[in-house]
Amino acid sequence: MATEIQCVKCGLTRAALAKPPFRAGSKLGPLGAELVEKVCASCYNDWIAMSVKLVNEMRLDTTDPRGQELWLKQMKLFLNLEQSGDPWARFLNQRVALETLAGVQTHATMIGISETELRFAEFAGGAVPSGFRALETQGAASIARDAIKTLESA
Ligand SMILES: [Zn+2]
Structure with a gap:
């Protein structure tokens, strides 16, 4: 047991x-x-x-x-073993709805955060939306943190 x-x-x-x-x-x-x-x-x-x-x-x-x-x-x-103080860390590995300052709206899975960027994969529709920088892995892309207008759990 x-x-x-x-x-x-x-x-x-x-x-x-x-x-x-x-x-x-x-x-x-x-x-x-x-x-x-x-x-x-x-x-x-x-x-x-x-x-x-x-x-x-x-x-x-x-x-x-x-x-x-x-x-x-x-x-x-x-795993929340360390409080990062990063308000976006809680969205890691979650499905999110986001809008960029350029007005692009999409759903994606957040797969990583760094000091300057947020990384996503599994975009709605499969294609990497405009404004995102495609990463080497198929379907994954990053965007500067300050290019995000809104981001919330989807
Ligand atoms: Zn658990």
């Missing part, structure tokens, strides 16, 4: 991870233990799915220390 915990990501009481995703005693051992205590298995699986997109889209090399650090940072943001 899996232990149930109150998850910091979804807020629900659900089954915890059956075992820590990182080996005890390794550098990430303490983080693995924290994940078992705070994040439900379902949300962790959501992160894994998200992580695959991120690694592809950002060309993250997870064998490189810098790549690993970025990966961990995105994970902590996604």
